[in-house]
Amino acid sequence: MPLQTLKVDSVQLEFDDRKILQDVFISCTQGEVIGLLGRNGCGKSSLLRIIFGSLNCSYRYISINGEYIKKGYHNNRIAYLPQHNYLPKGIKISKLALPLVDPNIWDELPHILYIKIITTKQPVSFQVANYAN
Structure with a gap:
């Protein structure tokens, strides 16, 4: 592949009529490690959110292998781990995992993976040490 x-x-x-990012260009290939440096507020996190598709901007062109993509998160083309928690309060781990799992095995999944105990927990209250045997 x-x-x-x-x-x-x-x-x-x-x-507010203040240019944060202008004519930014980045190219990277799978496996490369790229550093994005800049002062606070210069747009580093905003650029990542634009690439992921969770922040709209005036203009951008994003492609993977030459194929234009509108939003990076569609079809799991791009993953992004934000610096701050963005999950709604009270959301359960089972709700977060639902789009990632084949619906035909959803009910059996906790038994298959031995995770029934954590699917009812909120991500902020979940601590791995509490469930390790």
Whole structure:
């Protein structure tokens, strides 16, 4: 399988007529490690959110292997781990996992993976040490 190549081109982001990002270009290939450096508030996290698809901007062109993608999170094309918690209060782990699991085996999944005890917990209250045997 060929390596995946992500290209992000011409990203432009403005807040209140202030240009935060202008003509940003990034290209990276699967397996590469890229550092994104800058002062507080210069748009590093915003750029990642734009690539993922959770933040709209004035303009951007994002492609994977030359194929334009509208939102990175569609079809699990791009994953993103934000720096701050963004989960709604009170959400259960079972609700978070639902879109990731084949619905035909959902009811058996906790038994298969021995995770029934954690699917009713909230992510913030869950601690691995409490359930390790």
